[in-house]
Amino acid sequence: MGNTAANGHISDECKRHFKAIQDTQDILSGKWKMLIMGILGSGKRRYLELQRLVDGIGPKMLSKELQELEINGLVSRTEMATKPLTVEYALTEYGKSLKPILDDMAEWGKNHRDRVIKDMTSLK
Numbered sequence: 001m002g003n004t005a006a007n008g009h010i011s012d013e014c015k016r017h018f019k020a021i022q023d024t025q026d027i028l029s030g031k032w033k034m035l036i037m038g039i040l041g042s043g044k045r046r047y048l049e050l051q052r053l054v055d056g057i058g059p060k061m062l063s064k065e066l067q068e069l070e071i072n073g074l075v076s077r078t079e080m081a082t083k084p085l086t087v088e089y090a091l092t093e094y095g096k097s098l099k100p101i102l103d104d105m106a107e108w109g110k111n112h113r114d115r116v117i118k119d120m121t122s123l124k
Contacts, residue, residue: 027072028098032057032065037095038102040075044090074098 010018028034032054039045039053051062066089069075074095080086091099 027074030065030068032061033069034102034105036062036065036069037074037091037098038106040089040091040095041099041102044088047087047089050089069095 028037035054036050039050045053047062047066050066051057051059054062057065066075066077070077073092076090076092078088078090080088
């Protein structure tokens with residue numbers, strides 16, 4: 001990606017790059033979506049399993065986040081023929097395309113946590 005033109009204006013290529021970042025952020029925004037996708041990256045989950053694994057999320061918010069992920073084609077919803085009704089969620093093939101990004105984020109997060117803990121202990 002080129003930085004800026006000679007006259008100081010941002011190139012069209014940079015603008016497209018920034019727009020792509022914004023589009024990704026819009027789709028994955030919120031406190032819970034990336035965590036939900038990370039959990040689903042390890043396999044299919046029932047609604048109540050997700051609610052248990054996503055610490056702190058309420059049922060209405062979980063439903064909203066799952067619905068938005070489904071609308072964007074990242075998550076599939078399957079109603080099981082059980083009584084009571086059981087719903088299972090999974091990453092779609094398209095949703096799985098985000099797995100390397102989520103894995104990189106997890107690795108960065110682990111490294112950052114280790115760094116912060118190391119910095120805190122060195123201050124004592």
